[in-house]
Amino acid sequence: MKSRVKLLAAPYLAWLLIFTIVPLCVVVYFAFTDADGHVTLANLGAMRDYLPTFADSLLLAAISAAICLLIGYPTAYAITRAPASRQRFLILLIMLPMCMSFLLRTLALVALLEDQGILNxxxxxxxxxxxxxxxxxxxxxxxxxxxxxxxxxMPLHSVLVKLDGKLIEAAQDLGCSRLRVLLRVILPLSVPGIISGVTMVFVPAVSTFYISKKLGGTSTAMIGDIIESQFKTSYNLNAGAAMSLVLMIIVFICMGIMNRFTGDSEVDLL
Amino acid sequence: MKKIALVLLSVLMLAGIFTACGTGDYTATINVYNWGVYISDGSDGYIDVNKAFTEATGIKVNYTTFDSNETLYTKLKSGGVSYDVIVPSDYMIGALAAEGLLLELDYSNIPNYQYVDESFRGLSYDPEEKYTVPYTWGTVGLIYNTKYVTKPVDSWSLMWDEDYAGKILMFDNPRDAFAIAELLLGYDVNTTDETQLQACADKLAEQKELVQSYVMDQVFAQMENEEAWVAAYYAGDYLLMRESNEDLAFCFPKEGFNLFVDAFCIPTCSRNKALAEQYINFLTSPEISGENMSYLGYSTPLTAARQYLEEDVAASEIAYPSAETLSAGVTFDTLPTETSNFISEAFNKIKASGSGWSVWIFVVIGAVLVAAAVLLILRKKKRNKY
Structure with a gap:
């Protein structure tokens, strides 16, 4: 039985090997070698110049994830309370912007916000x-x-929609106020959704490069921008790889910390 | 009924797709990799050069663009691409040739090379006339909006003027950016002295908070819609910009300016060298060059092409400056690899130098986390006791 289940995972494992593990090894190789292929730690040592940029990126990404959670949680909850037929329509509305290229959406935001832009x-x-x-x-x-x-x-909605209404009723029957129902029942039960939602926002946000270039000033360069220019204009693959590696490790640490603090509840979604 | 019609329609569409693939006659295609906004593309009633080439020869042109010499270099070095014609600038041609990334041209396939002026042959980047046919030449200068910049402009120091903070656009490539600092500080634009280069890096870092953004061809939109007021960019592009915004003016700074040549080359990844030479020959014909440059605003290296230029372009002191103005121009030499690595790393650091305040936030967060972890462990231990 178990071997059969393993067999089912084979296509994904092959995919993982070719497109994740192998490139990862290449990144590690480049990060620890110089342009001539000699092993060196200089690339990682040079990272200290970019420390403020790493910190800026992490901070901006964390703020974005927090705001997304503050806006997204009530929205997801409201959608689950809507009748099933309307839910599908509301989900469609949420998904709609994703049908358009995010480059285009960012440019639209630029046109809206710039000094000679629509709003101004x-x-x-x-x-x-x-x-x-x-x-x-x-x-x-x-x-x-x-x-x-x-x-x-999306992940918040998929968790909240499965929430057993009986648990809420039970809490209410036992005299919980609405606030306590939210804090003691709904919120703890939706932790897996929060974790995967925050992950799905934080990880791409911390390595984003186009948004900050278009919407940010010269003092809000994010690490993604620097990595991009290492590859695109500097042709310094080794420095670029070292930055990507450091960023990856930082992201893993962040995820690890987050999972530890919520380790008591089941986190299956990740 | 509706369903049948739908099915029929999809079948027809599918059939269309397959026949388009199956019977479409084979045409030769060349891959041309050129600067953005660097060819007359049929807008404003000017010639569509690539279309004219396809009509004349039957060869299709797959035309893509890059935004800086460094981008082009990275593309070629990373491999996995095949370009037949590329148009790097002088200093980059030297680097590409030194690294063996260029093919020697067969000039017998490019008879129009005879029209290229003597003064554009055998220049330092290709002294033996083996790899290149010059496409354009031009200058770098200050572009500013006279509506907002009312003081007299004659110096690169305008790029450091605090009155225009947030309205200044700077080059997004290390070589052009450093050249401006070098000129302003009175250094040679080809210096390899790292103390001088570090001084330039400091100068550029000082400029950063005044700069709206580091840009290449986005300069068009930003200057035309007055989002920015001051920019350092190529003279030819200024002439194109002025068509959209008449308040824009151009200045050759007194400290000197870069004088560049962009030339056709065939990289080693080319698969159609003969066709590429045909393309180069076509664009080097005086008539095509003249019509192309009328739109482009850059300057043609063919005196024979000047008769095909529009009068106002040919008479423009910006496209064809007097010998006196040109005497202040300096050309880029190919820098040693260490020097170009040094400036590109320094430029990245300038762009990355953040405010640094967020580091402290993380120090605090880290401390809080450690404290929380310790508390948690202590609590667990306590719990385990009971």
């Missing part, structure tokens, strides 16, 4: 004067929340 033109037309909306960290966060929100709502 409206503001100045009604006599309120122009405000700087773009090229600040908040604009980058807005861009990431905008792009990654569906990835938060």
């Amino acid at each position: 033109n409206i503001l100045s037309a009604v006599g309120l004067g122009r405000v700087t909306l773009i090229r600040r960290p908040a604009a980058v966060v807005a861009g990431m929340v905008y792009n990654y929100l569906p990835y938060m709502i």
Whole structure:
């Protein structure tokens, strides 16, 4: 029985091997060698110059994930409360932006926010004067929340929709206030959804490169931008690989910490 | 009935797809990899050069673009691509040739090479005339919007002017960016002295908070819609921009400026060398070059092409500056690998240098986490006691 189940996983394992394990080994190889192929730690040593950029990226990604959770949780909950027929439509609405390329959506946001953009033109037309909306960290966060929100709502919804209504009723019967039902019953039961939602927002956000380049100013370069230019213009594959490796390890550590703090409840979704 | 119609329609569509693949006659295709916004593409009633080439020869052109010499270099080095014609600039041609990434041209296939001016032959990047046919030449200067920049402009220091903080666009490639700092500080643009280069890096780092963004061809949109007011960019592109915004002006800074040549080359990854030479020959014909440059605003290295230029372009002091103006121009030599690595790493660090405040947040968060972990462990131990 068990070997049969293993056999079922074979296609995915093959996929994993070719497209994840092998590239990972290549990244590690490049990170620990120099341009001539000699083993060196210099690439990783050079990372200390980029430490502030790593920290900035982590912070912006964490803020984005938190905002996504704050917006996404009530939304996901509201969707599950809607009648089944409407749920499908609401889910469709959430998914709709994902049908469009995220580059295009980011450019649209630029057109909306820039100094000569749509919002500022409206503001100045009604006599309120122009405000700087773009090229600040908040604009980058807005861009990431905008792009990654569906990835938060979907896993939350799939967990909340399976929530046993009887448990809520039981809690109410036992005299829980609405707030206590939320805090003591619904929230703990949806932890797996929160974890996978936060993961699905945080991980792409921390390594994002296009959004920060378009919406951020020169002082909000994210590590993804730097990695991109290492590969695209500097042709320094070794430095780029070292950065990717460090970023990957940081992300793993973050995930590890998060899973530890919620380790008591079942986290199967990851 | 509706269903039948639908099925019929899909069958027809499928059939269409297959026949398109099956019977479509084979045509030769060449892959051309050129700078963005660097060929007359049929807009504004100008010639569509690639289309004209296909009509004249039957060879299809698969045309893609890059935004800096460094991008082109990375593409060629990483492999997995096949380009038949590329258009690098002088200093990059030298680097590509030195690394053996260019094929020697067969000039007998490029008879129009005879029209190339003597002064554009055998330049430092290709002294033996083996690899290149010049496509354009031009200059780098200051582009600014006269609506917002009212003081007299004559120096690169405009790029460091705090009055225009947040409205300045800087080059997003290390060589062009460093050249501006080098000129401003009075250094040679081909210097390999690392103390001088470090001084330039510091100068550029100082500029960073004033810069709106580091850009290449996004400069068009940003300057045309007045999102930015000051930019350093190529003169030819300024002429194209001015078509959309008449308030834009151009200046040759007094400290000097880069004078560059971009030339056709055939990289070693080419699969159709003869066809590539045919393409190069076509674009080097005086008539095509003249019509192409009328749109482009860059300058043609063929005197014979000038008669085909539009009058205002031919008379433009920006596209064809006087010898006196040109005397302040400096050309880029190919830098030693260590130097170009040094400036590209320094440029990355400039772009990455964050505010640094977030590091402290993580130090605090880390401390809190450690404290929480210790507390948790202590609590568990206590619990285990009972």
